[in-house]
Amino acid sequence: MRMRTLRRVAFAAVAIVASVSAPVPGRAADIVIGVANWPSAIATAHLLKALVETKLGKTATLEEASLPELFAAADAGTVDILPEVWLPNYRAQVRSYVDKEHSVVLAPRGIPARQGLCTTKVAAEEYDLHSVEDLTKPETAGLLDTDQDGRGEIWIGADGWNSTNVERIRAKSYGYDKTMTLISADEPVAMAGLDVAVALGEPIVFYCYEPHHMFALHDLVMLEEPPHDPTKWVIRTPEDTPDWLEQSTAATAWPVSFIHTAYRSGFDDDAPEVVALLSNLDLEADAISDMTYALIVERRDPDAYAAEWIEANPDRVARWLAE
Structure with missing residues (x-):
């Protein structure tokens, strides 16, 4: 009985994440936002998509992959934004693509984690x-x-x-x-x-x-x-x-961790207003937790929730959009 229950719950959870993170097909886009496979990255990606489209007048699409794959895609110029880069977890990718190749730029502001x-x-x-x-x-x-x-x-x-x-x-x-x-x-x-x-x-x-x-x-x-x-x-x-x-x-605890956004090199020339948004982004940990709770537990539509969140936080969004 326990295993049958576990399987039912697990399959339901997988379906929820798939519905949240699936890219929208067939839509012309000039901004490609990477979506890594964990809840907060999914929530942040949808929020950025809504901000880019509703506040900056651009179109955006979501590209789902592992974060190392998204780093490689940004290096190749096929993904523009990486919403969540955890440090020190992805220090090797940062050393390679940010410090050595200079093909990816790490936004300076980090969210404590x-x-x-x-x-x-x-x-x-x-x-x-x-x-x-x-x-x-x-x-x-x-x-x-x-x-x-x-x-x-x-x-x-x-x-x-x-x-x-x-x-x-x-x-x-x-x-x-x-x-x-x-x-x-x-x-x-x-x-x-x-x-x-x-x-x-x-x-x-x-x-x-x-x-x-x-x-x-x-x-x-x-x-x-x-x-x-x-x-x-x-x-x-x-x-x-x-x-x-x-x-x-x-053999000790993890160091203090931080979550950064990142973007491909040259994106600041192509979309300076979007890069300004990424540089000003200061999502707090409790806001991210609320977003993931709404998407995963309450099964909210991610695009609708992102639009509601933007509407409910006008002052913060205005700061993010300031030049």
Whole structure:
């Protein structure tokens, strides 16, 4: 019964995300906005599309792909705007395309964010599950073992996210890769699993990041970790070396993270008013969480919601549009 329920919820969540992020076909456009595969990137992309069309009088279309693919597309000149570049997650792409090739420009303003591993407050209190170190304990593995193979399960992110590789490095560095099966899967499936665990009162641990609507939907806590220490963070990527996992270490908390917009080099000459908007954009974390909640949980139409949000925030939008 539980698996059938999980599948129904998961398939519904996948359908919701697909309806939110699907590009509009057959429409002539002069601004191409990339859409990465997580809720806040989807929400921000639709907001930018609405601003470009309703406030700047241009047409825009959405291009869905992983963020590394969108960086490459911006480098090739086929995508104009990347609404959400997480740092330090995508530091390798920033080094390559922004710092070295100068084919992508990173807007200076960043939205503070945070990342880590979460559980529910109920699970933390009932099972004394408070620290990442707890994940190395056999009794914790037993709590999180849903398939009875002797190892717990932790969702560490979606395929194609740089953070997913970092979470593999963190698991190896802390040692819970020996007690836990690390699952990479599309986020809607993972969030459906979270919904089921909450409904059944079962313990769960998973990669989490904020801003995200999951914090408004559920009472979540981040597991405790040692403070970030850059000397203990050595991150290699599969592009660097085949032995990237063995050569990497990350046995402390994530550093303070920031979300930036970015755009292809030369776009400031083609659409200076759009670049001014991107430079002035100062979305706050709670606004992004509200947007993703409306789109994913309330199943609001993303274009209609973006238009309503713009109408409800005239002063902020006016600041963004100022030269």
